[in-house]
Amino acid sequence: MKDVNVGICGLGTVGGGTFNVLKRNADQIAGRAGCNIRISRIASRTAREDLELGDITFTTDIFDVVNDPDVDIVVELIGGYETARELVMAAINNGKHVVTANKALIAVHGNEIFEAAEAKGVIVAFEAGVAGGIPVIKAVREGLAGNRIDWIAGIINGTGNFILTEMRAGREFADVLKEAQALGYAEADPTFDVEGIDAAHKLTILASTGFGVPLQFEKAYTEGISGITPYDITHAEGLGYRIKHLGIARRRDSGIELRVHPTLVPKDNLIAQVDGVLNAVLVDGDAVGQTMYYGPGAGDEATASAVIADLVDVARxxxxxxxxxVPYLGFSNDAMADLPVLPMEEIQSAYYLRIQALDHPGVLAKVASILSEQGINIESIVQKESELEDGRIPVIILTHTVQERQVNLAIEELEALADVDGRVVRIRAENFS
Amino acid sequence: MKDVNVGICGLGTVGGGTFNVLKRNADQIAGRAGCNIRISRIASRTAREDLELGDITFTTDIFDVVNDPDVDIVVELIGGYETARELVMAAINNGKHVVTANKALIAVHGNEIFEAAEAKGVIVAFEAGVAGGIPVIKAVREGLAGNRIDWIAGIINGTGNFILTEMRAGREFADVLKEAQALGYAEADPTFDVEGIDAAHKLTILASTGFGVPLQFEKAYTEGISGITPYDITHAEGLGYRIKHLGIARRRDSGIELRVHPTLVPKDNLIAQVDGVLNAVLVDGDAVGQTMYYGPGAGDEATASAVIADLVDVARxxxxxxxxxVPYLGFSNDAMADLPVLPMEEIQSAYYLRIQALDHPGVLAKVASILSEQGINIESIVQKESELEDGRIPVIILTHTVQERQVNLAIEELEALADVDGRVVRIRAENFS
Structure with a gap:
């Protein structure tokens, strides 16, 4: 049986997991790939005393791997943007195939990388970059190839989903974030996870794979979960909704919606039941309808599972x-669509709005009138008892689907009312229909 | 762009759906496949006036398609065993690739078909045979290729799941079956669906794809849902479980469990939330852990979605x-495992047992003693009030995991007790751990 030589760059969590699984399941993986996937070289800044590298050449210079003539496939697991980009471009220029778990790299530099790879005839695979061990890139790119994909909505950041899950018990964001950091789910600087940047990287890749548009991370809208309160979570539950941090990509005639933000989803939708650090991606295709892909979005061996699935494809x-x-993003170059990414004002969504009204007569009529003038239809409106006895009455509105521009205008007018105190809370809502 | 010619055999529900989706999404599908997937010939016993076939050659003899030298790929959508087998074997012998939605054919004749296809170097693809539009074969065969798959558990028959879902409202099996037949979810003769034969076909294919064992449908155990009562559904709910008709394949050191039967699953497991005609397959791999694939398991365009995904792969x-x-069942021939399918006595499971005890003193002690002697540990035991005032008291037991042989012996002894009336109800339970 033929050997296919793999060089691994980066021996951290995912690198160690990949090493261990490749070793443990070597026979079975060879049986699937039809060849031996042999690690011939590993480069990492720091050694891992816990791994038995045997006769594998170990170096600290990652560029040794891409310059090794014996290496057929370079596995990039160092993370980050610039060095990873240089490494991957050097590998491609040396005629090597690349497997990477680096979503930031693909989302930001993918177009350039794929162009170079196409010119050299090499494969660049990135299943591990999106939703960890869930083979969702393969599902969208190949498994649903007969469909016009209409939208994709995913819980694609486990840290954020863990925090929102725990907040359902009434805990504050900051409190749960500390726990997530203690458990190792969140970084010391949690910005990437809780502000939606990591999710936007993944969503950018999913959208391009689904719709055949170039990667446009810089045009993705991101809104984090740090402003979500247990108060709104409770009221959303009362309306039959759960708040999830979703990445949503939707194809419209005029362009693509590409947005990450907290979202009310119906409690009886399966994706609302996905709790803790787990991930799930819901995909709507015109032929198949809705399918969902669920599993662990991170972790050493879960991510290694996706790295190795790519390795088997490439090694074959x-x-x-x-x-x-298979084209990098599922479509051949001349079949790519030039749909623009729509500005947020042009997206369409339903909305949860919470207003602190002062207890004046006629305030509800004024609120309803403003919404009506902006063409916003109300699905439900609830006036709560004031909890604070300060004369402020929460009014919670769920709208039908409408363009975001109208909602921005309405919020501006609502906040200008003398009867409304402070800012209007606005959380988008999806019914997945 | 190159044309790849497809001949469709069978123009029923799935055939019509495949025709329509291939036509509607032709540009996009070509963009993914890198070639035009052109229907050059269609054969069907009856014409479909609703489809505009244009310049496609239409014949009533399906063998015209496999003998047409212009056809590159034969799509087998006629269903059934024998004619389909002859058709597919003839296509292979003529050097044509085959895409089929026929789970019965693959489960029963797959080994022979793959052997012939291997000798001719042609592809036989069957994604549409398992779980309709959900690309679960691709997920198990390619997306999880790094894993040793440990078990697969699926809701893979929509008819049965619809019936069990409706029965949660207290309705009887026969009553819901009639509704399912009226809605077109169930056939006039519902045996294939409700007795688990259809699910066993799909499970057989999933198990072989996951474990690399030859197809052994004849050794699969099937138990239907016609004996399930609203009474047991309610009591299972009380214990925190939902009853689903699952196909379960599990790898043990001594062999493979391959079984379809009603199963208690924890209500908080995502698969318990899959209702109505929808399908879901939960897969456990040693590296990735648990992933789940969810969506429509039947329907014209949902199934067509899977047929076309295969067509794109083959056309490329x-x-x-x-x-x-990619090997037919995921593994190359010399890597297939020769694990036997275990007889049911050797499977391991947890069990829900319901006993009708007569109101005698000491009956619980006798029951507990019999279970203990067979080495069966009790997770919970509930003695209910008698609803019938006939002196019979339902005793409901949930066991820990144990070998089925012990449970059979215990049931025999329980039914022999003078204090126990009638048969012991036994439903298997899974905790997916």
Whole structure:
């Protein structure tokens, strides 16, 4: 049986997991790939005393791997943008295939990387970059290839989902964030996770794979979960909704919606039941309807599972000297769509609005009138008892689907009312229909 | 762009759906496949006036399609065993690739078909045979290729799931079955669906794809849902469980469990939330842990989605003159495992047992003693008030995991007790751990 040589760059969590699984399941993986996937070289800044590297060449310079003529496939697991970009471009220029778990790299530099790879005829695979061990890139790119994909909505950041799950018990964001940091789910600087940047990287890749548009991370809208309160979580539950931090990509005639933000989802939708650090991606295709992909979005061996699935695909091509390629983003270059990413004002959504009204007569009529003038239809409106006896009455409104511009205008007018105190709380809502 | 010619055999529900989706999404599908997937010939016993076939050659003899030298890929959508087998074997012998939605054919004749296809170097793809539009074969065969798959558990028959879902409202099996037949979810003869035969076909294919064992449908255990009562559904709910008709395949050191039967699953497990005609497959791999795949398991365009995904894969190989192949069942021939399918006595499961005890002193002690002697540990035991005032007291027991042989012996002894009236109700339970 042929050997296909793999060089691993980066021996952290995912690198160690990949090493261990490749070793433990070597026979079975060879049986699937039709060749031996042999780690011939590993580069990492720091050694891992816990791993038995045997006769594998170990170096601290990652560029040794991409310059090693024996290496067929470079596995990039160092993370980050610039060095990873240089490494991957050097690997491609040396005619090597690349497997990466680096979502930031693909979301930001993917177009350039794929162009270079296409010119060299090499594969760049990135299943591990999106939703960890869930093979959702393969599902969208190949498994749903017959469909016009209409939208994709995913819980694609486990840290944020853990925090929102725990907040359902009435805990504050800051309190749960501390726990998530203690458990190792959140970084010391949690910005990437809780502000939606990590999710936007993944969503950018999913959207391009689904719709055949170039990667446009810089145009993705991101809104984090740090402003979500247990108060709104409770009231959303009362309306039959759960708040999830979703990445949503939707194809419209005029362009693509690409947005990450807290979202009310119906409690009886399966995605609302996905709790803790787990991930799930709901995909709507015109032929199949809705399918969902669920599982662990992070973790050493879960992510390694996706890295190795890519390795098997690539190794099979290497072992067969095959030039047959699934296009990087699912579509051949001349079939890419040039749909623009829509500005947020042009997206369409339902909305949860919470207003602190002063207890004046006629305030509800004024609120309803403003919404009506902006063409916003109300699904439900609830006036709560004031909890604070300060004369402020919470009014909670759920709207039908409307363009965001109208809601921005309405909020501006609502906040200008003498009867409304402070800012209007606005959380988008989806019914997945 | 190259044309790849497809001949469709069978123009029923799935055939019509495949025709419509291939036509509607032709540009996009070509953009993904890198070639035009062109229907050059269709054969069907009856014409479909609602479809505009244009310049496609239409015949009533399906063998015209497999004998047409212009056809590259034969799509088998006629269903059934024998004619489908002859058709597919003839297609293979003529050097044509095959895409089929026929789970019965693959489960029963797959080993022979794959052997012939291997000898001819042609692809046989069958994504549409398992769980309709959900790309679960691709997920298990490719997306989880790094894993040792430990078990697969699926709701893979929508008819049965619809019936069990409706029965939660207290309705009887026969009553809901009639509704399912009126809605077109169930056939006039519902045996295939409600007795688990259809699910066993799909499970057989999933198990072989996951574990790398030959297809052994004849050794699968099937138990239907016609004996399930609203009474047990309610009591299972009280214990925190929902009853689902699951196909379960599990790898043990001594062999493979391959079984379809009603199963208690914890209500808080995502698969318990899958209601109505929808399907879901939960897969446990040693690296990734648990992932789940959810969506429509039937329907014209949902199934067509899977047929076309296979067509894109095969057409890409045809257009590239590529001999690169993913093995039919995921593993190359010399890597297939020869694990036997275990007899039911050797499977391990938890059990829900319901006994009608007569109101004698000491009956609980006798029951507990019998279970203990068979080495069966009790998770919970509930003695209910008698609802019938006939002196019979329902005793409901949930056991820990144990070998089925012990449970059979215990049931025999329990039914022999003078204090126990009638048969012991036994439903298996899974905790997915």
């Amino acid at each position: 091509a290497v072992a067969n000297n095959s030039t047959q390629r | 190989a045809v257009a590239n003159n590529s001999t690169q192949r």
